Amino acid sequence: MAHAYVVTSATYIPGSAPDPTVAVVGTVDGTSVTIQIWLSAIQQAYNSGGMTAVKNLVSPIMLSQAIINNPPAPTPPANLPTGSWNQ
Numbered sequence: 001m002a003h004a005y006v007v008t009s010a011t012y013i014p015g016s017a018p019d020p021t022v023a024v025v026g027t028v029d030g031t032s033v034t035i036q037i038w039l040s041a042i043q044q045a046y047n048s049g050g051m052t053a054v055k056n057l058v059s060p061i062m063l064s065q066a067i068i069n070n071p072p073a074p075t076p077p078a079n080l081p082t083g084s085w086n087q
Contacts, residue, residue, distance in 0.1 A: 028066035
């Protein structure tokens with residue numbers, strides 16, 4: 001299943017740490033997410049594969065946060081009967 005990712009901002013404070021974290025704010029399928037990722041990870045991904053590599057790095061992290069923020073509704077097991085019985 002394809003998901004729709006939107007990044008509205010990606011910011012960090014230069015000089016705040018040897019390898020600062022970047023705050024990425026956006027949405028996944030309409031669910032708001034904020035994630036933190038090391039600047040060096042983004043730079044390494046970009047240097048090795050461009051923007052596609054950065055998207056491949058950030059997408060699963062954003063999706064995981066979106067699932068935490070908006071978990072799917074529970075579904076009952078298909079073959080488990082409800083109620084009581086004697087065996």
